[in-house]
Amino acid sequence: SQQGEEDPQALSIQEGENATMNCSYKxxxxxxxxxxxxxxxxLVHLILIRSNEREKHSGRLRxxxxxxxxxxxxxxxxxxxxxxxSYFCATDGVDQTGANNLFFGTGTRLTVIP
Amino acid sequence: DVKVTQSSRYLVKRTGEKVFLECVQDMDHENMFWYRQDPGLGLRLIYFSYDVKMKEKGDIPEGYSVSREKKERFSLILESASTNQTSMYLCASSSTGILAYSNQPQHFGDGTRLSIL
Known part of the structure; x- marks a missing residue:
């Protein structure tokens, strides 16, 4: 599969803490x-990072x-x-028809406890 | 802001019915997409279209067809609905980037939760 895989599948933190989610792809x-x-x-788009970039910021997101x-x-x-x-990563790649498309992972479910 | 509107939030249909899901975008985007989302499987691409009257199969086109007669509207058709097509259906649109549409953000509608009984 060309899907990205997010880790962890679920994350629960207290309000004010930082949350880190990871995505691996093939x-x-x-x-x-x-x-x-x-x-x-x-889904709502948050941020796009290109392959020649190492880090990108948007407000409280890094x-x-x-x-x-x-x-x-x-x-x-x-x-x-x-x-x-839920937070999803999506990577571009070539699908079975030969077209360039986005491949979504299964997501990380984040719960922030007040 | 880009707005992608799906005609129904919830829909209940019977096995064997022909089902139409409608999607309209207001940003003159060239590309439109239909996904289904199932627990544990993420989003899977059913069909996409990069121009009026053009369509391409995604990962799971079986049992579905699409229609794009106007640039702003992309319809998903379940020819003969079956219970395994019960799912959340998401429509998205994007503009065309320099290399491909895959390097542009996609803008999603709120989804149609379809139940086939």
């Missing part, structure tokens, strides 16, 4: 994206990419109860 990529999904809703290890991490600092959601 094939070479041009970019890696992180998405968030609130319960019962669609994403790192290590192409030599084929892995990425998403750090949420000073977490809030509203950060409770």
């Amino acid at each position: 094939t070479s990529i041009n970019n890696l994206q992180w998405y968030r999904q609130n319960s019962g809703r669609g 994403v790192t990419l290590d192409t030599s290890k084929k892995s990425s991490s998403l750090l949420i600092t000073a977490s809030r109860a509203a950060d409770t959601a």
